[in-house]
Amino acid sequence: MAWLGLTPGWERLDLSNPPRLDLTAPDAAAQVEEARLINALRPISRAPLAEMPGFRLAGETEDARRALTCLTQAVYYEAAREPELGQAAVAQVILNRLRHPGYPKSVCGVVYQGSARATGCQFTFTCDGSLSRAPDPALWANAGAVARRALSGHVVREVGAATHYHADYVAPYWAPTLVKLTQIGAHIFYRWTGPSGERGAFSGRYAGGEAFLTPAILGGVDPRTQAGLDAIAPPPPRTVTLALAGETRTYTVSEPDAAGSPALPAPGQLSPARRRPTAEEIRRINSALAAMERGETAPATESGVQP
Structure with a gap:
């Protein structure tokens, strides 16, 4: 299937890396011709x-x-x-x-x-x-x-x-x-x-x-x-605007990696002091607060410490 040329990746079946149309013609007229050829196929x-x-x-x-x-x-x-x-x-x-x-x-x-x-x-x-x-x-x-x-x-x-x-x-x-x-x-x-x-x-x-x-x-x-x-679509980056010494600057907040560990900030970024809680942690906290509002004893966390 290499003769197709216009569709790199279509000669193999790899769902983890789907092929794409590689429209790389150098000018508008060539791009139009390339698109018409693809459509005709x-x-x-x-x-x-x-x-x-x-x-x-x-x-x-x-x-x-x-x-x-x-x-x-x-x-x-x-x-x-x-x-x-x-x-x-x-x-x-x-x-x-x-x-x-x-x-x-x-x-x-x-x-x-x-x-x-x-x-x-x-x-x-x-x-x-x-x-x-x-x-x-x-x-x-x-x-x-x-x-x-x-x-x-x-x-x-x-x-x-x-x-x-x-x-x-x-x-x-x-x-x-x-x-x-x-x-x-x-x-x-x-x-x-x-x-x-x-x-x-x-x-x-x-x-x-x-x-x-x-x-x-x-x-x-x-x-x-x-x-x-x-x-x-990736979520928009978090930003923080700070006023220091009469000058206002906006910084991008670096996000934790997949394991939840704080990421090393790039130049111009801020690193949060604490990682974001996981969905399960938020659920447990909300459950404990609801129990306290009902006058019940809040369940112990996994570490045995009350929230």
Whole structure:
């Protein structure tokens, strides 16, 4: 498998050291070419596409107007210069997500999921400053027409149950974890693997409330491609700000090693005088305090000394 070249590590199976896409092309044009080659290596699924039902949210209600605005924004900022089928496919992905249990249950909720995060917004235009640019009137009108058809029951059968897509000039880390369905224009479309990507999984119901984008939505992540994002992210370092001799300085606190022993501080760091208690030690202390509040005799610690 060494001939692949672009994916060092894929020639072996080592789950403790997973392979990665090593995009090391020297300039932007070469990086685009490299990404397109990687995308071309991934085959399109031969399984039949799911027949998704139409979604209808017509009328002049406040929810309908807000949903149309959010969907128009997504179509415009994500695919304004794509072919009309490609624009409609983007709208279909958003409506597919709305019906999937893993995503919010309003159009605006799906579009703006994760937009308050430093990284992880689901649709890039919601967190990269694109919304500060005034749209082209003609392209905006066309995006609005595509969004209106989507909210009136139009279905793009070419993308089936797709819930993800990306431009062909990038190779995102999550693409190999999904089922590749098709490419329309510059966008490649994917669905979840297994039963979660079949039509029967799309049982979610529209909940309305387009104006209510909760902190949970704005800070949310994609459960399929980012479920472990917070779990694997290292916690921010602890800092202490001290005022000495009229000068204020902020220091980073060195953390103990895996065995709980104090770490040697690096230059500019402070070492805590005491190590952090373990979860079991905290549990025993809280248990002893609770017993004392009830007037009971606190249990002895492992050393036989009362806390």
